[in-house]
Amino acid sequence: MTVDPRLTASSDPGRMTSSRLPILLALVFSSLFPVFSHSNREMWFQDLFPPNTCPINAKTFYGIMFDAGSTGTRIHIYTFVQKSPEILPELEGEIFESVKPGLSAYADQPEKGAESVKRLLDMAIDAVPPHLWKKTPVVLKATAGLRLLSEEKAQALLSEVKEVFEESPFLVPEDSVSIMDGSYEGILAWITVNFLTGQLAGHNQHTTGTLDLGGASTQITFLPRFEETLKESPRDFLTSFEMFNSTYKLYTHSYLGFGLKAARLATLGALNTEVADGQMFRSSCLPKQLEAEWHFGGVKYRYGGNKEGETGFKPCYLEVLKVVKGKLHQPDEIRGSSFYAFSYYYDRAADTNLIDYEQGGVLEVRDFERKAKEVCDNMERFSSASPFLCMDLTYITALLKEGFGFRDNTLLQLTKKVNNIETSWTLGATFHLLQSLGITY
Ligand SMILES: Nc1ccn([C@@H]2O[C@H](COP(=O)(O)OP(=O)(O)O)[C@@H](O)[C@H]2O)c(=O)n1
Ligand SMILES: [Ca+2]
Structure with missing residues (x-):
């Protein structure tokens, strides 16, 4: 950028x-994962392989995070790599895919909503090697679209998604499918941006x-x-x-x-x-002659321009x-x-x-x-x-x-x-x- x-x-x-990113990530992970502080341990092969290049211990791990937004559902599959026990892990990359509409559009068909999640989760089956499936956590957090639905409809959607997760080969932590508190949405986005731009290091x-x-x-x-x-x-x-x-x-x-x-x-x-039924909503922000329909959150709205005004x-x-x-x-x-x-x-x-x-x-x-x-x-x-x-x-x-x-x-x-x-x-x-x-x- x-x-x-x-x-x-x-x-x-x-x-x-x-x-600079790997260095930065290493710094951050050093505090994220204190277990890595065993860096003084002697390894017999240390003399044979310079740091960073030992192929035996290179390890990759993944995290799968779903963003169930009001206008679409997205999967983020993050890959982290640790090249040897002495070297701290790095964020290697991200696989990202999205589908529209969001879960809240399936308020009355929760199984169909969960199917849209399943299609995305199938990507993770291809992206994560089979031997790591059981160690890879999968989590979905829904934002404002579900917050605006009735408790009953939102819960029906979440429980269908939970079933999809439980039928998958991935690690399903407790509370893996939930509506995220709005304040976390802001905090976590702030963490992401300031982490990626290097502002959280040191x-x-x-x-x-x-x-x-x-x-x-x-x-x-x-x-x-x-x-x-x-x-x-x-x-x-x-x-x-x-x-x-x-x-x-x-x-x-x-x-x-x-x-x-x-x-x-x-x-x-x-x-x-x-x-x-048939109610028309008009605004001076819309083209004068416009008359159309719009679906949002499972409701149909008719809207148009100020014909005369x-x-x-x-x-x-x-x-x-x-x-x-x-x-x-x-x-x-x-x-x-x-x-x-x-x-x-x-x-x-x-x-x-x-x-x-x-x-x-x-x-x-x-x-x-x-x-x-x-x-x-x-x-x-x-x-x-x-x-x-x-x-x-x-x-x-x-x-x-x-x-x-x-x-x-x-x-x-x-x-x-x-x-x-x-x-x-x-x-x-x-x-x-x-x-x-x-x-x-
Ligand atoms: N990874 C993402 C997620 C959302 N978005 C954008 O976020 C907007 C929609 O927000 P959203 O569906 O997450 O809605 P909320 O549930 O956050 O209110 C659209 O402009 C999306 O294109 C994005 O650009 N990249
Ligand atoms: Ca969002």
């Missing part, structure tokens, strides 16, 4: 290079905050630097988290119902309401403002910081050529606003794209400025992968899992 120098003013850009305190915009919820997470932030934040926004032998006191919050798709419904006035950025911004204004906590200290942003921040920026789809890039908050104006005031020119493009960009602008209180010139590093590893909470969750299972080789 490329790193904008503006973002690394207080950190070391050299840390981002992939050649005592470097130049960590970066993270912004995740999902379909149904959105998270903000950062390491507060000022006492004021700790004093002024609501208690449940602050959390201590132990990882890699350090305790991180993080600010994190997950706003349920503020993901991009939930925000569309909220803007249309259709979130958390009983939808009457206004359309465009100004009226749209006022509509969207009602969804965010005064609803989010605004920590002062983030105004001058830079953040990593992913998920729908990335997708909408890439869709509108604000960033390169493969490389990502760095934007200022005002770039989203500029693009929102361009799209909303020229909807006919963008009619081949999603009819929601104007609403989505306007929502992102309002969420960043009026929701979180970022400045126009706050920098956002838009990233999908760092060193070819997905910037998802799943890697942080896998570290946590391996730590709790005491998996050491």
Whole structure:
């Protein structure tokens, strides 16, 4: 990935290079897996094989983490390698695959939902060598899509998935299928990003905050630097988290119902309401003549443009403002910081050529606003794209400025992968899992 120098003013850009990654991983694993501290043990073959090249003891182990998101289900198969007992393991790579729709779309057909998980799990059967199946843990964590379902429907889905896991040859830990607490989603994504960018090695305190915009919820997470932030934040926004032998006191919050798709419904006035048969929801953020249907979370919605009334950025911004204004906590200290942003921040920026789809890039908050104006005031020119493009960009602008209180010139590093590893909470969750299972080789 490329790193904008503006973002690394207080950190070391050299840390981002992939050649540093194994060293960094080794450092992190040394605290993750204290069992490795037997590095003084004498080995008869040490004189024959230089460190790192002994083929006899090279060991590979895996972790399988499912992300059951509101818009899709994804599998992450992480491979770790330990080349000899003296050398610490390295994160070798990740196999990633996804399917749509997400589990919550199968609210009334839980077996079909579980089938979608099974198809992905079959990939792990091919990726993990048979002799390691029994030692490879498999876990699924669901996010906002399932949080929004009734307890009964969500549990039915989870128990079908659990059956799929139990019929597989992998290690199924207790609590292997669950709905993840929203605050973990933020913390674990923060761990992933700061781990992959090298900020968790040693005592470097130049960590970066993270912004995740999902379909149904959105998270903000950062390491507060000022006492004021700790004093002024609501208690449940602050959390201590132990990882890699350090305790991180993080600010994190997950706003349920503020993901991009939930925000569309909220803007249309259709979130958390009983939808009457044939009811039409209209918005000035949609093309004037549009009338269409949309399925989300197992419910069908009819929506359309303001046939007679206004359309465009100004009226749209006022509509969207009602969804965010005064609803989010605004920590002062983030105004001058830079953040990593992913998920729908990335997708909408890439869709509108604000960033390169493969490389990502760095934007200022005002770039989203500029693009929102361009799209909303020229909807006919963008009619081949999603009819929601104007609403989505306007929502992102309002969420960043009026929701979180970022400045126009706050920098956002838009990233999908760092060193070819997905910037998802799943890697942080896998570290946590391996730590709790005491998996050491
Ligand atoms: N590994 C992943 C997971 C999600 N995403 C993006 O995250 C957004 C959807 O979020 P989600 O389905 O996880 O929804 P939530 O359950 O997090 O609300 C989409 O833009 C996905 O493309 C991604 O880019 N990479
Ligand atoms: Ca997500």
